[in-house]
Amino acid sequence: MKDDLYYVDIDKFLGFHKLKKSLNKEVNALFHKGTIDFLTYKDNPFYELIPYRQNEFDTPPFATKKIQISDSITSILYAYIIEDGEPRIELQTFDKQGNYIDSIILYYRLVDECSSERTFCIDKNFKIKIQTEFGCTAIEKDDEDFNFEQTDTFKITETGKIVKQ
Numbered sequence: 709m710k711d712d713l714y715y716v717d718i719d720k721f722l723g724f725h726k727l728k729k730s731l732n733k734e735v736n737a738l739f740h741k742g743t744i745d746f747l748t749y750k751d752n753p754f755y756e757l758i759p760y761r762q763n764e765f766d767t768p769p770f771a772t773k774k775i776q777i778s779d780s781i782t783s784i785l786y787a788y789i790i791e792d793g794e795p796r797i798e799l800q801t802f803d804k805q806g807n808y809i810d811s812i813i814l815y816y817r818l819v820d821e822c823s824s825e826r827t828f829c830i831d832k833n834f835k836i837k838i839q840t841e842f843g844c845t846a847i848e849k850d851d852e853d854f855n856f857e858q859t860d861t862f863k864i865t866e867t868g869k870i871v872k873q
Contacts, residue, residue, distance in 0.1 A: 715793035715819070718767040722787055725797075729770035729787065739769040739786050740800055740808040746872065747840060752856050755824050755842050757813055758790065760798070765791030772797070777834055780804045781868040785814070794818045797828075799836070801868035809868035814838060821847075822854075834864040835873070 713720040722729055730736060745757040760766060769788040777783055783801045790796065797815035802808060814828040814836070822844035829837045842856040861873040 715795060715817075716789060718770065718787065718789055718795075721789060721795040722770070722772065727772040727785075727787060729772060732771065735771045735774070735784065736769065736786075738784065738800070738802060738806055738808070739771075740811060741769075743798055743800075743811040743813055745813050746860065746862075747858070751858075752840075752842060754822065754844060754854055754856070755818070757816065760788060760790060760796070763791060769798070775830070775834075777801065777864055777868065778866055781809070781864075781866070783834075783864060783868075792818070792820075799830075799870070801864060801870065803868060810870045812836070812838075812862060812870045836862040836864070836870070838862065 714724055741762055742759045744759060749756045767789045769786040771784050772787050773785040775783045780803060781801055783799055786798045786800060788796055794816055796813055798811055798813050800811040816826050818824045824842040826838060826840045838860045840858050844854040846853050862870050863873055864870055
């Protein structure tokens with residue numbers, strides 16, 4: 709069961725998902741901030757993901773898993789919590805020299821007046837299936853309930869780019 713610490717304590721969040729944070733400073737330092745989400749305000753006008761900015765309220769990003777795509781491309785899963793208490797997992801790809809190539813927000817969860825969650829699955833061919841759900845129940849009698857649900861599929865290419873299928 710998720711408790712309040714899930715939304716503010718990076719260790720509690722990682723423990724819930726059976727992930728361990730890397731203490732390797734070089735790998736953690738590779739994290740590229742500012743990932744723009746593939747769903748825009750036009751797609752979902754009720755909730756747009758703000759990029760990681762590393763302000764005083766955000767936890768540092770920690771590498772949790774490394775996935776070798778090819779001899780020259782590596783992907784790393786990073787986990788962090790942004791200031792509004794939204795835990796995230798982000799995948800970033802890098803070349804052999806550690807240069808950033810691409811990134812995508814794979815997971816997040818927000819529980820507030822409305823709730824939103826994104827989950828993902830990566831198969832052995834590096835195909836990524838992402839399910840995004842958002843729901844808001846009308847508070848005023850004239851308001852309408854709002855529900856958004858979308859499934860997207862991406863692929864990590866041989867060059868490390870993350871492309872929509």
